[in-house]
Amino acid sequence: MDCSSHTEAPESFTRIEAFLQLLPVNDNNALQILDQLKALRNLCAVDPMHQNIIAEHEEFNAQLHKLLFNNNSTVEIPQNILLIALQLLANAIVQNPNSQRNIWRQHGDAIVECCHKPPLGRHTDILLMIMYNVLKGGAVSNMEQQSLSASVCVWQTIVQERSEASCEFLHFIFEHFIVYGGHNTVRYYAHLTPMQRISFLEYLVNYLRQDSPNGRIHQFLLKYITKEFNIKSDRILVCKRDGTQASATVEADSLPAREGYALLRVIASASGSELYGDSYAKEQSLFLNVSSLLRCLAQVGKQSQNIFTPMTKLEEVALTSDISRDFESEVSFELKTLLVRCIANLLYKNAVNQGYCIDTQLLPTLLECTNMDARNPLLKEWSVLAIRNACFGCPEIQAMIANMTNQGAAQNDIIDELNLDMGALRIKPNRG
Template sequence: MDCSDHNEPPESLKHIQAFMQLPPLDDSNAFKYLEHLKALRNLCAADPTHQNVIAEHDQFNGQLHKLLFDSTSLPQNIQLMALQLLANAIVQNSSSQRKIWYHYGEAIVECCHKPPLGRHTDILLMIVYNVLKSAAVLNMEQQSLSVAVRVWQSIVQERSEVSYEFLHFLFEHFIVYGGHNTVRYYAHLTPTERISFLEYLVNYLRQDSPNGRVHPFILKYITKEFNMKSDRILVCQPNNAQAPTTDPLPAREAYAILRVIASASGSELYGDKYADEHSLFLNVSSLLRCLAQVGKQSQNIFTPMSKLEEVALTSNISRDFEAEVSFELKTLLVRCIANLLYKNSTNQGYCIDTQLLPTLLECTNMDARNPLLKEWSILAIRNACFGCPEIQAMIANMTNQGTAQNDIIDELNLDMGALRIKPSRG
C-alpha cells in the first residue's frame, strides 16, 4: 500500500531514524547497519516517495556520506549496499537526483577512478550516468567526461580486464550522440586526459563500434586536429636543436590522433568519411617522407632498427624504444596512406605529384621500430597501383639495381626480407 495512505511517518523515515541511532560501526552492529540500508534500498524501488524522503534528509545524508567516503575500513558489503541505496534513490527522479548529487557529487567524482577498481566502481558510474542523462544537474557534461576518462586511465594502469557497463554507457553518450558538444568538452580536457580519450576511442573502433557509430563530426574534428598538430611529432627528438626541452605530450597526442585515424579510415563503417579528406592524405604523406629523411640524417628515434643485435630476442639493447612516440609511427602513417589510397583516384594523383612511391618502397625493409611496416607498405603500393595506369607504369619502368640494403640480410648472408622490383622487359 502507498505510504501516503498512512498518517504515521513513512517506513523509510523509520529506518533512517533507526540508522542514525546506531552506535559507531563495528563487528557487533554491522548487521544492523546492513539491515537498515537494505530496507531503504528496497523501499526506493517500491515508491518514489521514499526516494524523496531519503534525498531530503540532510542529517542522514551527512552521516551516510561520512560512512561511505571518510571511513578507511568500511566493510565491502556495507559499502556496496550503501551505494546501491544511493543508486536506487535517483532512478527516474530528477528531484532526488539533484539533492543526492548535492550531497555526494563531489565525493563520487573523486572516488570513481581511485584504485583499486571494483564492483563499487560501476555503481558510482551508474549514479553519474543517470544524473547526466536526466539533465537534472546543470553543467554535468564536462565533469562526466572527465570521470569516464579517468576511470579508463585507471583500467589501463591496473591492466584490468573487468568490463564496467556504465563506463561504456558514459562514453557512448559522448562519442555516439555528443557530436559538437563532445568536441567542446574534449578540448577542455588536460592533454593527458585527451590522450586517454583517444585511446578509448581506438579501443572502441577496434571492437567495431559495439554501441553505435562514432559521431561523424567527432571524426572530422579529429582529422582537423591531426592536420594542425602533426608537425609536433617532428620535434619530439630529445636532441633536437630547435626544441631541446619540448614537452612530449603534444607529440603523444598527435600520435594518439593518428591511431584513431588509422583505425577509422580502414573500417567499412567509416572509410567513406575519408574519401574527400585529401589534405589529410597530403599531410600524412609529407610526414612519412620527412620522417624517412630525418632518420637518414643521423642516428635518432626515427632511424630504422634493422641490425641483428637490435632485433634479436637475446639482444642486450633496452626495449625502451617501444615506449617512444616513434614506435610504430611509420607503420601507422603507411597504414593511413594505404587506406586513403584505396579506390581514390585523387589521392593516387597526389601520390604521383609528391613522389611518394620511392618512400613507400623504402618502407618495405625490416624495421623493429615499426612492426608490420613491410606488409602495410606492400598494401599501400597495391592500392596506389589499383586502377591507376600511371603508377603501374612507374612500377613497370623501375630497374633492378640489386638487393635492397638490409643489415640483417648482410649479416646472415640471406636473400630475404626486402621487396624486389623486376625490370621491365623491352
C-alpha cells in the same frame, strides 16, 4: 520532514530514523544497520516518494556520506554495508529528476573523486552507474565536463593497473559522449588536460578495435580529430639545424607530440574501417599531411643516426641485444607504420589521392618502406598494401611501377647476417 501526528509516517522515514539511532557502526549493530539499508534500498523500487524522502533527508545523507566517503573512524566498516549503501544511492535516483538533483548535490563531488581510485571493483561500477543515471536524466546542469573527466580517469586507472574489473557503466558513459555527443563532446574534450585527452583518444582506439560495439563514433568528433591532427602533427617532428647539418628530434616528453601521435592512431584505425571509410574520402588535406610527414621522417632518418633511422641490424633487434628497449616507448616507435597505414587506407579507390601520390612523388618513399625496420612492426606489409592501393585503377602509377628497373634485392643487414640467399637460411655451425 513534516509528518503530522495523525498520519502514519512513511516506512522509508521510519527506517531512516532507525538507521540514525543505530550509528556509529560497531560489531554489535552492523547487522541491524545492514538490514535498515537493505530495506531502504528496496523501498526505492516501490514508490518515487521513498526516493524523495531519502534524497531530501539532510542528516541521513550527511551520515551516509561520512560512511561512504570520509569515514575517519578507527572501526573498519564492513564491505557489505558499504556496498548496500552505494546500491541505495543508486536506486534512489532511478528515473527521478528530483532525487537526482539532491543526491548529486550532496555526493556528486565525492563520487567523481572516488570512482577512479584503485583498486577498481564492484563499487566502481556502482559509482559510475550513479553518474550515468544523473547524466542521462539531464536534471543536473553543467556536469558533462565533470563526468567525462572522471570517466577518462577511470580508464587511465584500468590501463595503469591492468585491471580486469568489469566497469559496464564506464562504457555507457563513453557511449553518451562519443556516439551521441557530437559538438558538445568536442567542447568537453578540448577542456580536458593534455594527458586526459591522450587517454580519451586511447579509449577511442580500443573502441575502434572492437568494431564500435555501442554504435558509430559521431562524425563531427571524427572530423574534429582529423582537424586536430592536421594542426598538431608538426609537433611530432621537430627539425633543428646545426650549421649545415640538418637533424631531427622528437619532443619525447612533449605532450603535444604524444597527443598528435594518439590522434594519428585513431585516424589509422578509423580510416580503415568499413563503418568510417567514407568519412575520409574527401580528406585530401589529411592525405597530403601524412604523406609529407612520412617523407620528412624518411629523409631525416638518412641524415644521421637518430630515432627515425630504421633498425635493420640483427644486433639491434635480437632478444640478446644490449641495446635498450626504451625505443618502444618513444613517439617514433610504430610512427612510420601508422603513417603508411593511413596512406594505404586513404588511397583505397580514391583517384584524387592517387593523383596526389604522383604529384608529391610519394611512391619512392613507399617502396623504401618495404624494407624491415624493428622500430616499425608491420611496416613492410602496410607498405605493400599502400602500393597496391595506389596502383588499383590508376594506369599512371601502374606505368611508373612497370617502368622501374629491377636492380636486385635491396640491401638488408639482417639478411646478410643470417646468410639468407634465394629464400634459404644457412646456419654456420659453431666450431668453437
